[in-house]
Amino acid sequence: MSFFEIELDLPSRDEERHWACSRKVRYGHLQTAMKSLVELMKKGRQDLEVYRCEYCEGWHIGHKPNLLVRGLIRGLRNLFG
Numbered sequence: 001m002s003f004f005e006i007e008l009d010l011p012s013r014d015e016e017r018h019w020a021c022s023r024k025v026r027y028g029h030l031q032t033a034m035k036s037l038v039e040l041m042k043k044g045r046q047d048l049e050v051y052r053c054e055y056c057e058g059w060h061i062g063h064k065p066n067l068l069v070r071g072l073i074r075g076l077r078n079l080f081g
């Protein structure tokens with residue numbers, strides 16, 4: 001999608017998130033997603049977090065977690081050091 005298309009036809013927040021869902025890896029369990037996130041963090045990725053998806057009811061790794069999950073991840077990060 002080009003910058004101009006976004007300007008002309010700005011997707012709603014829901015459409016944007018649904019689109020993000022369909023193109024992301026879905027994890028059926030939080031623990032599985034967390035393991036993948038930890039591996040990514042070991043490789044130097046510090047900008048990613050796990051969040052619950054309201055569309056597929058799975059878990060994704062992305063940049064926009066909800067606040068509850070953000071707090072949970074902060075705790076897990078402490079555990080993993």
Ligand SMILES: [Zn+2]
Nearest residue numbers: 021053055056
């Ligand atoms: Zn999803």
